[in-house]
Amino acid sequence: MQNHITDADWLRFFDAPGDCEDNQRVREHLAGCARCANVLESFESVRQGLVTEKDRIRGAVALSDSEIDSLLGRCLAQIGTERHAGWSAAEATLLLRLLIEPICGHGTAGATINLARRRSLPVTEENLTSKSWSIFISNLSDAMSSICGAAAGRLVRRAGFSIAVQEG
């Protein structure tokens, strides 16, 4: 019975394809064993397929320099905001107020914020928290939409959900 090439032999052969004693033995065996030669052929075919696929995928997701710069800029900006990860709900409300005042004036901003706050908090609570923030933003966005239009409502929603609110 012939001693065919083992898995360990194959691993060694592909990892260090040099002229060591073990690889020499593998080559000699391949010359006389059709079964192991077929296994080597299938291994080569799979490896060639992987190389082709790698090149194809790389080509499909290629990014231009400007796209890479833009991605980098966004990452840096996000890292930059980490320093302000600790906005309290009151500070965050103030920021939103500052955002919508140029659109609808400070009176309307105050009225919409008060309405959204009333709708978002249970009667027993007075102050917004990180837990009530999401519902507050949705209500404020709705209130702004009703007066200033959907675009203004969308702006409030996007800005509001960009602010990381923590317990003050």
Next chain:
Amino acid sequence: MPLRRVEALLWAGFSASAVLVAYREWPRGHSIFAVDQLLYTAAYVVALWLCLRVLSDHTIGSTMRLAWMMMAWSSIFSIIRHTFEFGARAAGWETTRLHTTVSLRQIPIVLALVCLTAGLIAMWASFAALGMGVRFQWMDLVWAALILAFVPLIINSHENMQDAHSAWPLIRYLQSASPVLLAIPALLGVVLHRIRQEMGGGQLAVVFRLFIAFLLLRLVALSASVTAIRVELPVLAAIAEAGGAAAVWLFPMAALKRWQMTVAASELARRYESNPGAELERLASRSTGDV
């Protein structure tokens, strides 16, 4: 078309209408054919286009959408009215069918005013839901009294109104109702003024300021055109009528300012979507700057 160019176009129309009507009225007798009607038609076509854009920015079923829809309908009826008046003048009906066919213009006039009033009420209702425009001050009452004072003044001179001698009773009734129909939107202008004051600035306040000017100037122009002022103080009447003609352009201007608000808000929302960190930094630095 860029919105800046639309704004320049509207101001050009504003100036052209004022100059043209002033030329016609002082001294009276200059012919401008019906160019003023063409200009008004253009103004309301632009207003319709902008009202449709603004109403598309409001969610279906919302009161504010209804308000802008009514404004759009008002623009449609105004377009019909001014196109009809231009056609009537071009066909020479003002000499042959003044009290019959031409007087039919009262129908689109009344419909436009009713739609405008409905739109303004819907707008008020939107703000009333926020608790705005529901508490009035004594100055508002003075303005309201002043506006109401125009009504009997105009009604007393209703014989001078353009279709007061129509062959059809319905048209005569509609014409008689026009002082009231003009006064109601003007009274709603006082409400808008109160809301604008409560707003405390912002882009929306500019929209309201233009609406208020539009509503009040038209009433003043009507008063000047039908009362004794026209005969006794022709210069004043000419100025008032020129102001009234120019005021038509303030309606599309208000709609334009409202649409510019949507464009600006959309642009800012896009910036918040692409780079929220940088925008929040900017906003936060503004807040420290303000403090």
